[in-house]
Amino acid sequence: MEIPFTKMHGLGNSYIYVDLFKYPLTEEQLVPLAIEVADVNTGIGSDGLILIQPSEVAEVGMRIFNKDGSEGKTCGNGLRCVAKYAYENGLVTTSTFSIETKAGNVTAEVHGTKVHVEEVTVDMGAPRLNRKMIPMEGEDNETVIAESFQVSLHPLQVTAVSMGNPHAIFFVEAIEKAPLYELGPVITADQRFPEGVNVEFVEIISATEMHFRVWERGSGVTQACGTGACAAVVAAILNDYASKNEEITVHLSGGDLFINWAEDGHVWMRGKAERTLDGVFFTNRI
Numbered sequence: 001m002e003i004p005f006t007k008m009h010g011l012g013n014s015y016i017y018v019d020l021f022k023y024p025l026t027e028e029q030l031v032p033l034a035i036e037v038a039d040v041n042t043g044i045g046s047d048g049l050i051l052i053q054p055s056e057v058a059e060v061g062m063r064i065f066n067k068d069g070s071e072g073k074t075c076g077n078g079l080r081c082v083a084k085y086a087y088e089n090g091l092v093t094t095s096t097f098s099i100e101t102k103a104g105n106v107t108a109e110v111h112g113t114k115v116h117v118e119e120v121t122v123d124m125g126a127p128r129l130n131r132k133m134i135p136m137e138g139e140d141n142e143t144v145i146a147e148s149f150q151v152s153l154h155p156l157q158v159t160a161v162s163m164g165n166p167h168a169i170f171f172v173e174a175i176e177k178a179p180l181y182e183l184g185p186v187i188t189a190d191q192r193f194p195e196g197v198n199v200e201f202v203e204i205i206s207a208t209e210m211h212f213r214v215w216e217r218g219s220g221v222t223q224a225c226g227t228g229a230c231a232a233v234v235a236a237i238l239n240d241y242a243s244k245n246e247e248i249t250v251h252l253s254g255g256d257l258f259i260n261w262a263e264d265g266h267v268w269m270r271g272k273a274e275r276t277l278d279g280v281f282f283t284n285r286i
């Protein structure tokens with residue numbers, strides 16, 4: 001097989017994008033293809049695979065597969081790159097349009113021209129805060145804010161937020177001392193999260209600024225996580241470290257995202273989307 005692709009990234013959170021308008025794939029090919037393209041040695045190297053596809057309920061559709069082949073429900077950095085691609089490649093004709101994900105539809109607004117979209121703003125919708133929606137074990141309608149969460153010998157406090165995908169946020173004094181590599185892989189598979197969880201460590205700098213690191217479900221440590229940054233801002237506000245209706249700067253390893261949990265209850269994310277290369281992936285293994 002010779003599969004045309006585009007590699008794009010949001011703050012270094014890179015995916016291999018296949019345009020199903022041009023090159024259809026079968027359902028059976030998706031998981032093995034995601035694992036293959038993500039491999040830096042025998043594939044292309046990325047945090048996973050993203051499909052750009054027709055939709056019956058939005059202008060364009062997106063599906064995301066993590067590096068291990070597991071399918072995520074949505075992807076903030078991926079949404080910005082899909083919006084950039086759709087506008088630059090004429091899949092959409094307006095600068096504001098809807099994108100279908102498995103977590104529901106979102107609205108994206110591209111900033112730039114049809115030749116080059118520099119930045120994208122996405123209305124990520126409202127966060128889901130009760131245990132049933134995270135999902136997290138316990139009473140369905142309870143929220144999880146600064147709850148004791150013992151992990152091996154570490155007495156932590158977790159705040160759980162879903163942006164359509166699950167996030168466990170832990171506030172730390174110093175981001176460089178966050179136990180990301182030690183506890184990320186343990187927490188992501190913790191039984192208290194029946195569908196697994198994306199794990200974020202956050203250091204509050206001020207009411208409008210924070211440091212952020214992430215161990216992503218299905219991909220491990222990535223340079224950035226858009227839904228995670230949204231969840232971290234929601235968690236900061238729930239813990240009274242920040243306020244609604246303010247643009248909060250989130251410093252991720254790969255750069256900054258600007259997040260606002262607005263009075264309308266929606267979380268707005270603004271940040272870059274960049275194209276690395278177009279190419280053809282040769283494989284006879286799927």
Ligand SMILES: N[C@H](CCC[C@H](N)C(=O)O)C(=O)O
Pocket residue numbers: 013064066071072073074075076077078165166198216217218219222224225226227228
């Ligand atoms: N690992 C995530 C999907 C990718 C999300 C992240 N890359 C983003 O930008 O939001 C999950 O399994 O829920």
